[in-house]
Amino acid sequence: MTDLADSTSDASLDRTRRRSAEIEEQIASDPGRFRVLTGDRPTGNLHVGHYFGSLRNRVRLQDAGVETFVLIADYQVITDRDGVGQIRERVLSLIADYLAVGIDPAKSTIFTHSAVPALNQLMLPFLSLATDAELRRNPTVKAELDASGDRPMSGLLLTYPVHQAADILFCKANLVPVGKDQLPHLEQTRVIARRFDERYGRAGDQPVFPRPEALMSEAPSLLGTDGQHKMSKSRGNTIELTMTAEETAKKLKRAVTDADRNITFDPTGRPEVSNLVLLTALATGRDPHEVAAEIGDGGGGTLKKVTTEAINEMLAPIRQRRAELAADEGYLLSVLREGNARANAIAEETLSEVREAMQMVY
Incomplete structure (x- = not known):
């Protein structure tokens, strides 16, 4: 058996x-x-x-x-x-x-x-x-x-x-x-x-x-915007495909980071920051270490801005197509x-x- x-x-x-x-x-x-x-x-x-x-x-x-x-x-x-x-x-x-x-x-x-x-x-x-x-x-x-x-x-x-x-x-x-x-x-x-x-x-x-x-x-092992738990519908820590660009920006603006302005990709030591770096890398097809190095000492604010732009750009054609589909039941x-x-x-x-x-x- x-x-x-x-x-x-x-x-x-x-x-x-x-x-x-x-x-x-x-x-x-x-x-x-x-x-x-x-x-x-x-x-x-x-x-x-x-x-x-x-x-x-x-x-x-x-x-x-x-x-x-x-x-x-x-x-x-x-x-x-x-x-x-x-x-x-x-x-x-x-x-x-x-x-x-x-x-x-x-x-x-x-x-x-x-x-x-x-x-x-x-x-x-x-x-x-x-x-x-x-x-x-x-x-x-x-x-x-x-x-x-x-x-x-x-x-x-x-x-x-x-x-x-x-x-x-x-x-x-x-x-x-x-x-x-x-x-x-x-x-x-x-x-x-x-x-x-x-x-x-x-x-x-x-x-x-x-x-x-x-x-x-x-x-990839993605965390939600709370930086602590897996992205989950039940926890409300997700960026949904149905969200508008503005809703996505608002959600990411509240995402958890940390006090260190130097951005690095360290999923174990800095899970919250690394999660936003990973999201950016996935959305742009780049290496997360490269993304982190490019932001450098820009801090959490710059990281959130970069992540928001990357996610919204990736999702723009999907959202447009989805809106057309949803209107045709x-x-x-x-x-x-x-x-x-x-x-x-x-x-x-x-x-x-x-x-x-x-x-x-x-």
């Missing part, structure tokens, strides 16, 4: 990173051999942390020729919440963000959980392939349980890793961009795929499901309908294969 905790050991991480480097080389020479699944929960507006951490990479993979599926995980909103909130507005907002940053619906499939019944039906056989102990060991499940206090954990939250496996396997994605924290989820998916084929007799023949691999994200809905139709066709085909392998075709 695979120990899911091993997926984040130092040796395993080294192997995964080496394999990711090999995959990047394969993408450059033969992108058509890969199918990627990625996505977001519609819980609020996307921000520059999302852009630098995942959105930009999705566009890169798509434009390289990798078939890409982008999931709007609307069902996952209710894993740990009492309601869905302004779900429709948030789903449409996500679609506008995706299209504005360069995700092309002609190349990528954008779809929602709730519109693909066959995907969710895969949860039933998959649940029989995962143990209660495995699910409770999952880092995300454990973290949510620890943070819940006296609140009972919902069955949907407990089975969150299985739902993610259904997300990945319904379209037979063989590549999933992940960070270190998501590796146990991907390992659970690989375990479910292997166990399905072992149990239902196709392991020695053509397996029903691929064993998806990790494309390790080298996403009919187009956003048409993109989603087309994506849902494609996802449904693939999910139904996969479910038919699953039924056949389980001898449940009557």
Whole structure:
């Protein structure tokens, strides 16, 4: 039995990173051999942390020729919440963000959980392939349980890793961009795929499901404007893609720095200052040490000014395109309908294969 905790050991991480480097080389020479699944929960507006951490990479993979599926995980909103909130507005907002940053619906499939019944039906056989102990060991499940206090954990939250496996396997994605924290989820998916084929007799023949691999994200570790915590919608320390240039300037003007006027890039010793330097470097495609040296003894005020100019310049075309998209709800809905139709066709085909392998075709 695979120990899911091993997926984040130092040796395993080294192997995964080496394999990711090999995959990047394969993408450059033969992108058509890969199918990627990625996505977001519609819980609020996307921000520059999302852009630098995942959105930009999705566009890169798509434009390289990798078939890409982008999931709007609307069902996952209710894993740990009492309601869905302004779900429709948030789903449409996500679609506008995706299209504005360069995700092309002609190349990528954008779809929602709730519109693909066959995907969710895969949860039933998959649940029989995962143990209660495995699910409770999952880092995300454990973290949510620890943070819940006296609140009972919902069955949907407990089975969150299985739902993610259904997300990945319904379209037979063989590549999933992940960070270190998501590796146990991907390992659970690989375990479910292997166990399905072992149990239902196709392991020695053509397996029903691929064993998806990790494309390790080298996403920068961005802090929020408070300089203390990861950029997070819930903490209100983000620079959202929907913000105006003026709102961005106001947010960065309140960003935390320190008393030393000499600007350096030292993420450990000066996290607040270094975070603004890193934001500037990412927005301009420069080395952060070079950015810091150029500002020199200009102090926090100059740093904030430089960062604001860099972020606003980078986001200007995205914001303009996004405003046009947000004003055309009919187009956003048409993109989603087309994506849902494609996802449904693939999910139904996969479910038919699953039924056949389980001898449940009557």
